[in-house]
Amino acid sequence: MKRKMVTIDGNEAAAYVAHKLSEVIAIYPITPSSNMGEWADEWSAQGRKNLWGTVPSVTEMQSEGGAAGAVHGALQAGALSTTFTASQGLLLMIPNMFKIAGELTSTVFHVSARALAAQALSIFGDHSDVMATRSTGFAMLASNSVQEIMDNALIAQASTLEARVPFIHFFDGFRTSHEVMKIEQLTDEDMRAMIDDELVQAHRRRALSPDHPVLRGSAQNPDVYFQGRETVNPFYSACPDIVQKQMDKFAALTGRHYKLFEYVGSPTADRVLIIMGSGAEAAQETVEYLNAKGENIGLLKVRLFRPFAVNHFINALPPSVKKIAVLDRVKEPGGAGEPLYQDVLTAIVETLASHTAPFSSCPTVVGGRYGLSSKEFTPAMVKAVFDELKKETPKNHYTVGITDDVSHTSLVVDHTFTTESNDVVRALFFGLGADGTVGANKNSIKIIGEDTENYAQGYFVYDSKKSGSTTTSHLRFGPRPIHSTYLVSAANFVACHQWMFLERYDVLKAAVPGATFLLNSLYDQNEVWDKLPRHAQQEIIDKKIKFYVIDGYKVAQATGMGSRVNTIMQTCFFAISGVLPRDEAIEAIKKSIKKTYGKKGDTIVQQNYAAVDQTLANLFEVKVPSKVTSTIEMPPVVSAKAPAFVQKVTAPIMAGFGDDLPVSAMPVDGTYPTATAQWEKRNIALEIPVWDTTVCIQCNKCALVCPHASIRVKVFDPAALSGAPSTFKSMDYKGPEYKGVKYSVQVAPEDCTGCGLCVEFCPAKNKSETRLKAINMMPQPPLREQEKENFEFFLALPETDRRTVKVDTVKGSQFLQPLFEFSGACSGCGETPYIKLASQLFGDRMVIANATGCTSIYGGNLPTTPWAQNKEGRGPAWSNSLFEDNAEFGLGMRLTIDKHNQMARELVQSLASQIGDQLTQGLLNADQSTEAGIYEQRERVAALKQKLAATPSPEAKSLMSLADMLVKKSVWIMGGDGWAYDIGYGGLDHVLASGRNVNVLVLDTEVYSNTGGQMSKSTPRSAVAKFAAGGKPIAKKDLGMMAINYGYVYVAAVAMGSSDMQSIRAFVEAEAYDGPSLIIAYSHCIAHGIDMAKGMNNQRMAVESGHWPLYRYNPLLAKEGKNPFKLDSKPPKISFEDYAYMETRYKMLTKSNPEAAKDLMALAEGDAKRRVAKYEAMAQEAGKD
């Protein structure tokens, strides 16, 4: 049967089969598995039916634990049910997995395997998560490629129904889940042939039903639990053969024959590598290559890891084997070896002991680790392992792919070794996220995959910044299925879509001799050579590279494409790579444009067509001179002033050489210095704000709203201006607080992202030319050097004395040094202004528990952190535990701080005679409610330490280590709405109820922003989000009111864009309140589909429409007999609809389902009205005790 060839990624392949074979699906977003749930949800929203003609029910849960519980319940009630997850999400499912397996329930969980958070979180792929579940009783089936994912998803489902053992079907996160491949799509007939309806009905018959009631989930005692546990053995014994039977059945249908343990290579091999997951693909490529060169080696690919079928395993090995290397993509610290290695050893030893092994003497078996967190695993590394096996005593417990100069586990790899074949086109594209490069490449793969006989593969690498991020696309096309599960490092086509990369990266490093280089250049074919950096000229000449240029921006501008050069560069690629004849390629590109953009309207299609048509006339080959003439060198990655750690560790990571860092360079416990973002000069702004002193009213609002702390204000003594750069601007300060001082607004030109939020928020207009304000955006390049110098001078000006600052005012707060700066958040982020504000107000005594999400990524993703320090070396201390436990994590910090404060006070009392009465009383009775009070306490603590230094008693030493705890600490628990409303709500509720002095800041974007915009319980009714493609049908949860119910929790709802003053008051009051505080901060977000420069305006409209009333609930007022609830916003001025339809998240429903949009909008309008009415009533209540 001829099946359809599709070009899709691994997640889509898994979701395709899972959706076909499920009735109830429970989901929760987690990278890199989120897309599986998204596909399932979208397909169900579109009415796509499963194999039995019904649309599967898809439900988003509050956590993976919830999803597993829902699946467990669904299974118990007789449904075919599944879920998708990874990493910590899978860990949260473990309790239910034991239950599901213990009850012999048929299900398949599809897992895009990902690293676990240990010394650090990582979103990338390895087997840490799945290996942590190997005792649950789930069968574990590994897929190594996108085709295998589709195939094994079906095989797993067929097997679980027959075996009654539940399955984890896993594949490598990103490497396989996100790799785009041309594969054969299974048909409904294939699935019908594989799935036995009688088994489905048997599953249903086992369901709980009051019509044939049973009890399941009993509690058992020492007398019978053990026996009960052993009842399942026959099922586990039978399971492997059932899987193999299904694999054989599948082979008869499709011709693709899988084995539980699949041997590849020489039947007489003396050395064999054992591996599972995508690494097996690279290993197969290498084994075949090396055997063709005369080696005698083999590879055993493990597909069914649990139940581990010893007989299948041992019989799959060639009897000739003498040495075996096992590779595990996981680390088990303290173990005798990693899981696969241990099972291999057990199997060999057991079969040798029982004389069932195909060999009479025990082969040498060594185990090692590779590929943690998607670390590259290449043929060169595979070869290194085989080379190691050649040694008489090969290294055991080795690592490959890193340089371990601490424990010396690593194997030496010859990175020049490659197995790439010349008939495979290997293309590498450097682009910006914003220029559409990845999207265009995905289209190219589809074109080649679907319009030609070629096989195609695409893999995409993104950086860890959310603004100005770079992407590299790794594409392969060739006549045979592609097994190269590693990046393109020997490219015969390199495209650089942004000129600036030439001075940042060695883009031609991967180019092979004779390769083609395509550059998007402002300079034409005659000028470009002289503008290239020296290293690029050298490589072009040395490698005899064919060099083409196009001014993609010019074509994009002329055709209305703006900054998106994607279609243009794609056309160039086809035109010069020769993958397809030109005319055919252009026709195919146009077909693909129609397919991609057609539903979004004809204009966009026509624009893209025009871009294609105008491209070739602007594409030129450059005549390459024979000599290097350039004197342009790549600038140093970081300033020479950067600290040693930044120079040694951070800078190589920034430059893309993190893979080269040895183990010794890394901190042993995940502890990193703060204040490092200042060294990462990203220069991503095309325009930066420029201050106009003649218009400025000195309100400091620009500094307040700047999401990146790139615009700053200071007041200073005029004498400090001596030595100022000639272009440094200042003016007399106008306020009454400081007399005779100068005032400056200064931009950090290399750190600004050019979002424009400050200009939009600036209230001062030029009276002669109202289009101008007190700050105006101007092109960055001509200002860069001058403003860089000015910023350095500005930084050196003394910071304002905190004791003199009116911290509870907009103006005053901005004279405090931000201790959160230059984050990699989205340009114009709505969350970071609040975080920065907190860092200004309390940063020098702040401890932060940060839930996983956007905040933890822009706060703590290497290479740098925006959390900074003041000149005394004080600043926020920050940690991220997990997604779900953040409130508890923060409470733990508070408990310790309180305990240590108490211990310090006890010690002060017991040492009073040595400390002296005055100091003792001062320390114990200090009023730390003001900056002055805190300053004085710090002075006392310094005096105390001096005294203690001269006191050798154990008590004095103990007090010395606790003395700093006598100064007030501010505990902040931060996270997004996904955490606070959903996964972490139980813990948050408990922590708020605890009455302890913690400050909770919820950056509420009303959606899971970090994982790409999935619905949370904060999502407003009628908004479209992932998992709510048809618009959210139910109203937003009122988290604030739930907390207010306690009566002793300080609660505020703020929106800086509506009332910056109210935001600041709320922060100050919340922190001052000696009890739990909750600030819910409306944060505009890229996931709202808005003009980010105008995000503060969206905030204002949210308030004016009644969607986001501003309020503060202060329990202290109740104690004074006053009404604790103060409604800070005025009655709505506009309708909810007027606000909502400014944002794509609401508006798109009017395009995708106008009738539903109308109905939901009416209900949402009611939600806003009811909320306002309720709050107004509360605000009018008389004061109470």
Add this chain to the structure above:
Amino acid sequence: MSMDLSTTYLGLSLKNPIVPSASPLSHSLDGIKRLEDSGAAAIVMYSLFEEQIEHESAELEHYLSYGTESFAEALTYFPESDDYNLGPEEYVELLHKAKQSLGIPVIGSLNGISTGGWVRFAAKIEEAGADAIELNVYYIPTDPKLAGSDVEERYLDVLRAVKQAVKIPVAMKLSPFFSSMAGMAHRLDAAGVDGLVLFNRFYQPDIDLELLEVTPNVILSTPQALRLPLRWIAILHGRIKANLAATSGIHTTRDVLKMLMAGADVTMMCSELLKNGPGRIKEVLAELDQWMVEHEYTSVKQMKGSMSQKSIADPAAFERANYMKALNSYR
């Protein structure tokens, strides 16, 4: 006996001379039905703007793709929809539905200034069943280098492009700002325009003194606005082939009567209906009938153009000669 209120406009036989002009009242099928129920002789649908056609899809694509394919955890931010019902399609769909459920003619309205791709929507409007198209050319020629003749040419180009694209009648809604209004009307007439709708009311910008912002400020028409179209309809009646529709400032039965007598084939109401509801049509029609009985008119046709420049005793009354007289009347 009921009067014969019927008239013809753009080749369409209309039961009376009152046609609601393009306005938000025709944004929904319910609204359109209410207008018919109130007695409207035909409906001019709300305007589909060139900007909407040209930019809506680009805007949707921009916001749906903004920030995508940049960050590994969030490669997109919105779910994909099977289909998007964009403004133009929405418009065409509504027009189609209106046509299916209404017994009166439906006139589509296109608002634009270029001969670009948007013109193809005229054909879509025709396909959806529109009985005619009203072209609303809202053009503010701000380029100081642009000659008046170029501006006129632009109007003619748009007309020709649309006429070429459709077979149904095409009316053009004009502003009064031409050096030679009559000459312009004549040229459009020669180019085949089936009707002229006089006049367009431009949304006039206002200044917000607190915010120092220019604010678009829609002010509903007042009865005084009637004078300008009244004059030009009176002047043009009988001099061009195209039908004449009066719009701006028509609030009462007397306004309708004046316009018909000046020479309008239909009178278009908007502000009055927005302010007092579609029910006003019924009232005006009843009053019209009553007035005609009282004044012994038998049909609208009878009075149409009876006070046009060609028909009155003193044609100068519509010209400069009357200027002094008007001023003197204030003394």
